[in-house]
Amino acid sequence: xxxxxxxxxxxxxxxxxxxxxxxxxxxxxxxxxxxxxxxxxxxxxxxxxxxxxxxxxxxxxxxxxxxxxxxxxxxxxxxxxxxxxxxxxxxxxxxxxxxxxxxxxxxxxxxxxxxxxxxxxxxxxxxxxxxxxxxxxxxxxxxxxxxxxxxxxxxxxxxxxxxxxxxxxxxxxxxxxxxxxxxxxxxxxxxxxxxxxxxxxxxxxxxxxxxxxxxxxxxxxxxxxxxxxxxxxxxxxxxxxxxxxxxxxxxxxxxxxxxxxxxxxxxxxxxxxxxxxxxxxxxxxxxxxxxxxxxxxxxxxxxxxxxxxxxxxxxxxxxxxxxxxxxxxxxxxxxxxxxxxxxxxxxxxxxxxxxxxxxxxxxxxx
Amino acid sequence: xxxxxxxxxxxxxxxxxxxxxxxxxxxxxxxxxxxxxxxxxxxxxxxxxxxxxxxxxxxxxxxxxxxxxxxxxxxxxxxxxxxxxxxxxxxxxxxxxxxxxxxxxxxxxxxxxxxxxxxxxxxxxxxxxxxxxxxxxxxxxxxxxxxxxxxxxxxxxxxxxxxxxxxxxxxxxxxxxxxxxxxxxxxxxxxxxxxxxxxxxxxxxxxxxxxxxxxxxxxxxxxxxxxxxxxxxxxxxxxxxxxxxxxxxxxxxxxxxxxxxxxxxxxxxxxxxxxxxxxxxxxxxxxxxxxxxxxxxxxxxxxxxxxxxxxxxxxxxxxxxxxxxxxxxxxxxxxxxxxxxxxxxxxxxxxxxxxxxxxxxxxxxxxxxxxxxxxxxxxxxxxxxxxxxx
Numbered sequence: 001x002x003x004x005x006x007x008x009x010x011x012x013x014x015x016x017x018x019x020x021x022x023x024x025x026x027x028x029x030x031x032x033x034x035x036x037x038x039x040x041x042x043x044x045x046x047x048x049x050x051x052x053x054x055x056x057x058x059x060x061x062x063x064x065x066x067x068x069x070x071x072x073x074x075x076x077x078x079x080x081x082x083x084x085x086x087x088x089x090x091x092x093x094x095x096x097x098x099x100x101x102x103x104x105x106x107x108x109x110x111x112x113x114x115x116x117x118x119x120x121x122x123x124x125x126x127x128x129x130x131x132x133x134x135x136x137x138x139x140x141x142x143x144x145x146x147x148x149x150x151x152x153x154x155x156x157x158x159x160x161x162x163x164x165x166x167x168x169x170x171x172x173x174x175x176x177x178x179x180x181x182x183x184x185x186x187x188x189x190x191x192x193x194x195x196x197x198x199x200x201x202x203x204x205x206x207x208x209x210x211x212x213x214x215x216x217x218x219x220x221x222x223x224x225x226x227x228x229x230x231x232x233x234x235x236x237x238x239x240x241x242x243x244x245x246x247x248x249x250x251x252x253x254x255x256x257x258x259x260x261x262x263x264x265x266x267x268x269x270x271x272x273x274x275x276x277x278x279x280x281x282x283x284x285x286x287x288x289x290x291x292x293x294x295x296x297x298x299x300x301x302x303x304x305x306x307x308x309x310x311x312x313x314x315x316x317x318x319x320x321x322x323x324x325x326x327x328x329x330x331x332x333x334x335x336x337x338x339x340x341x342x343x344x345x346x347x348x349x350x351x352x353x354x355x356x357x358x359x360x361x362x363x364x365x366x
Numbered sequence: 367x368x369x370x371x372x373x374x375x376x377x378x379x380x381x382x383x384x385x386x387x388x389x390x391x392x393x394x395x396x397x398x399x400x401x402x403x404x405x406x407x408x409x410x411x412x413x414x415x416x417x418x419x420x421x422x423x424x425x426x427x428x429x430x431x432x433x434x435x436x437x438x439x440x441x442x443x444x445x446x447x448x449x450x451x452x453x454x455x456x457x458x459x460x461x462x463x464x465x466x467x468x469x470x471x472x473x474x475x476x477x478x479x480x481x482x483x484x485x486x487x488x489x490x491x492x493x494x495x496x497x498x499x500x501x502x503x504x505x506x507x508x509x510x511x512x513x514x515x516x517x518x519x520x521x522x523x524x525x526x527x528x529x530x531x532x533x534x535x536x537x538x539x540x541x542x543x544x545x546x547x548x549x550x551x552x553x554x555x556x557x558x559x560x561x562x563x564x565x566x567x568x569x570x571x572x573x574x575x576x577x578x579x580x581x582x583x584x585x586x587x588x589x590x591x592x593x594x595x596x597x598x599x600x601x602x603x604x605x606x607x608x609x610x611x612x613x614x615x616x617x618x619x620x621x622x623x624x625x626x627x628x629x630x631x632x633x634x635x636x637x638x639x640x641x642x643x644x645x646x647x648x649x650x651x652x653x654x655x656x657x658x659x660x661x662x663x664x665x666x667x668x669x670x671x672x673x674x675x676x677x678x679x680x681x682x683x684x685x686x687x688x689x690x691x692x693x694x695x696x697x698x699x700x701x702x703x704x705x706x707x708x709x710x711x712x713x714x715x716x717x718x719x720x721x722x723x724x725x726x727x728x729x730x731x732x733x734x735x736x737x738x739x740x741x742x743x744x745x746x747x748x749x750x751x752x753x754x755x756x
Contacts, residue, residue: 250607253440255452257518258659263441264607293711295625296610296618298425302563307429309609311625313710316633318626320607324563331607333654 003066003086004028004103011062014090014099021101022224029103032210033219034110035231037127038098038118039242040091041339047091047098050124054117064088064101071112085109096242096339097235098124106216115214122316125340127215128347131355133237134196137211140233142182146204149181154194159282161273162355164193173197195355201230240359244268245342247361250332264320264331265361267342269349272356274325277304279353284308286352309333310345317341328353372743374736381735385742394741399734403726413726413733424615426487431455431469431611433560433600434485434529435657437568438472441604448587450474450481452606453517458509459612460660463667466501468526469611473519477586480513480521482506483558485529492541499526499555516659525584529558529568539574546576554581558592569597608657612664616675617721619668623649624717628710638710640688643673643696673698679724681705681717 004024011017021033040047048058051067059066068086086109088101100114118126127133141147155173156162174188181200188194202208207222209230217234219227248267252260280299287294287310297308306323317338320331328349330342349357372380385391397406404411437444438452445451453473458465468482484499503526506513514520530538535557542555557571570592572582583589591598609622627645631638650656651665658664676682680701687695700713704720707713 252654255438255440256454256659258516259452259454259657260653261435261439261452261657262607262654263439263604265441265604266602268602288711288715291711293625293629293714295621296425298422298429300426300562305562309622309625311629313629313632320605322601322605324565324601327602329602329605331605333607 001030001104001109002084003068003088004030004033006061006088009061011064013063014092017062017064017088017090018224018228031103031105033224034100034102034104034106035217035219036087036100036102036110036114036118037215037217037231037235037238038100038114038124039096039127039238039339039343040098040124041096041246041337042123044091044093046123047093050121051089054121058089061088064090067100069113073108073112083109083112085113087114095239097239106218110216115216118215120314121340122314122338123340125315125343125347127234127238128343128350129211129213129215129234129238130347130350131195132350132358133234134199134211136233136237137199137201137230138182138185140230141201141203144203148179148202148204149185149199150179150202151175151177151200152181152185152196153198154185154188154196156192156194157351159286160193161279161353162193162195163190165191166193168193241343241346242339244359244361245339245346246337248330248332248342250335262333264333266322266329266331268360269328269330269346270358270360271326271328271354272358273354275304275306275323275328275353276325277301280304280306283353287348290348292348312338312341312344315341315344319345328357372740374732377736377739378732380743381739385739386735391738391742395734395738398737399730402730402733411726413729414722416729417722417725421615421617423487425618427469427485428611428614428618429562430485430487430529430531430560432606432608433562433566434483434558434568435470436566436600436603436606437598438470439604439606442600443598443603444588444591448474448591449476450586450588453480453519454513454659455608455657456612457513457516457659458505459658460663460667461509461512463612466498466505468499468502468506469529471506471513471517473517473521474586475519478521479523479525479586480506480510480519481525481527481556481584481588483527483529486534486538487531489530489534489537489541492537493544495528495538496541496545496555499528502526503553524553525556526553527556527558529560532559532561532563535559535571539571542574543576546574556582556584559597561597565599566601567597567599568592569594606657608653609655612656612658612668616672617718617725619672620676620721621714621718622655623672625710625714628714632710637688638708638713640685640697640699642687642691643669643698646673676721679721681720681724 006020055069056067067089068084070082070084072080072082085104090099118124153175156171158171174194176184198212200210203226207226208220209227210218217231245267248265250264253263254260284294284297291314293311295309299306303325309320311318318333320333322329400406401409402413435452438450450472453471455470456467457471458467469485470483472481482503484502486495489495503524507524510522528538538557542557545551559569559571561567572579572593574582583593610619623646626649627641628638647665647669650668651662653661656664681704682698683701685697685699687697705716707716
């Protein structure tokens with residue numbers, strides 16, 4: 001299997017590439033058209049280096065590169081088979097947006113190559129389609145004249161803090177097919193405290209596509225430009241978070257001739273619900289489960305006051321957090337930016353602490 | 367010698383030399399020990415709790431100090447508007463760690479004054495705190511030439527400050543008033559309060575009954591910026607984020623140092639269960655870790671103290687250098703019985719657990735000896751006399 005063909009060798013910009021996709025016939029695609037979205041703080045050159053290090057070969061096609069790699073799968077060396085995964089890749093250095101297009105299989109090629117790279121490499125992270133980002137897509141779909149959510153998967157993790165009317169102590173997954181998904185999803189969220197993992201959107205007679213929590217957008221049929229509009233909505237929402245992080249900083253600044261002090265400008269996460277002192281212990285152990293070391297953590301009861309250094313083992317980074325009942329300040333501790341690590345931590349906050357949190361920088365607060 | 371005059375050392379010596387020889391008393395000592403460690407039904411691990419609480423007290427102090435120096439950082443509102451800046455943290459620690467030094471020292475390029483700050487997160491004996499501040503001021507005064515050189519900012523006068531969290535404000539105020547009522551105080555102690563739950567606000571307290579409002583204010587720009595109705599907000603702004611201070615709890619220092627070392631080793635090809643003295647020293651010898659003007663000297667002292675303690679606790683053992691390393695490279699490995707694990711996170715959590723557990727055993731052992739010896743004395747006055755005369 002190979003990725004679909006395009007008929008140009010030098011796309012002047014991303015729009016021209018997207019337009020060329022619109023002219024593809026559906027029988028030219030192996031499966032749905034997948035668009036995997038991620039972010040990075042690296043330069044264009046560094047991103048290419050990262051891809052090469054991960055075994056990709058790159059062919060320059062102007063605004064996009066055709067990239068491909070051979071990978072092996074199979075549980076033991078006996079049944080290992082060699083496979084090829086191919087994508088068209090676009091990177092925008094200014095915004096840090098990474099786009100991987102392919103019509104290969106999500107559960108095979110995509111989940112064996114690009115997704116683990118976005119998840120595990122230090123300098124990148126996938127677009128986490130949080131409940132808030134999903135909400136921006138759901139709001140948009142509700143504003144269409146005729147549109148529906150014909151299917152969704154939503155889940156609730158163990159020890160979730162999301163409010164649930166019915167037996168909130170249970171871990172659960174709900175898979176739903178039905179022509180009334182918009183309303184049902186809202187009802188399931190309120191009653192069963194689930195959050196969306198995968199939603200299929202259908203704009204009647206115009207377009208049908210799916211969006212998953214880990215930043216995979218899958219176009220099935222209809223007008224592709226309507227699909228791209230929705231991708232853009234999600235990207236814009238996620239970029240708000242990245243921009244807030246971009247304004248944070250860390251540097252050594254001299255205060256006297258013989259003393260420089262570590263000086264850090266934080267990103268602030270504003271919580272929608274109140275953080276309680278008795279939640280702190282559980283949050284710490286969840287952090288440790290997710291590949292963080294919580295170092296020198298100190299919590300005080302009053303309302304709540306919590307500070308700690310956090311080492312992100314997965315994304316090779318460290319930062320300091322200082323939390324009160326309604327904010328978490330995240331102070332970078334490394335001179336090099338690491339947006340991947342921040343996005344991973346913010347995803348942790350959205351998943352485990354507060355799905356409706358928002359971010360800002362110290363500057364924005366005046 | 368009366369029973370009540372015994373020191374702890376006397377009692378432990380009595381146990382070691384005599385009491386422990388009796389099976390019955392040895393058993394009694396073990397019972398006391400087991401109770402203290404929560405190993406008997408219906409008891410709790412009181413020693414373990416005391417360990418947690420002693421670490422927390424120091425963390426609380428570190429946090430208060432970190433926020434206080436943040437208010438005077440090079441990007442702070444105070445520095446930008448008044449020119450008052452941080453000169454040093456725990457100055458003179460490099461001269462002698464046991465000197466009564468202040469927690470932080472602030473200064474101004476155009477003023478002949480240093481502000482010395484003592485952070486207190488508890489005031490169980492307020493007068494002692496006041497005496498400590500006076501002693502620290504004197505120590506700084508005696509070494510003002512040395513410190514002026516180190517800080518590159520000369521001063522001859524000192525304005526001592528007591529800095530407390532919001533809930534101790536009234537207690538601190540009464541302590542200051544008490545000192546002024548009791549005697550002739552030529553140099554006032556200024557009172558700062560840090561409100562941590564209110565967005566980390568630092569404020570000068572001017573309502574001290576033994577003085578006029580003006581006497582409670584610094585004779586500088588600090589008066590207006592800290593002395594207003596709301597003080598200076600620190601929370602969520604540019605912060606100073608050192609890892610720890612020279613006087614931080616050894617457990618806290620160990621947690622920082624070894625979390626970093628373990629993760630770094632796990633990422634490289636080096637054995638995760640080994641480390642060198644140089645790695646510990648290099649991590650501490652960095653002002654982003656310890657914000658001290660003499661960081662190299664401090665790093666040497668702290669590395670030594672930490673490794674000596676960890677060896678004494680049996681957490682680490684000396685081992686031969688790794689292949690490729692020079693012969694003289696001081697190399698250690700985590701003790702295979704006390705600190706198991708193959709991954710950074712597992713070793714780190716076992717190391718922390720083992721530190722606490724060994725500390726608790728030592729503590730329980732000496733306290734149980736003391737109490738057993740005390741009981742022995744009370745029930746065997748004649749043997750006691752024999753011991754005294756021997």
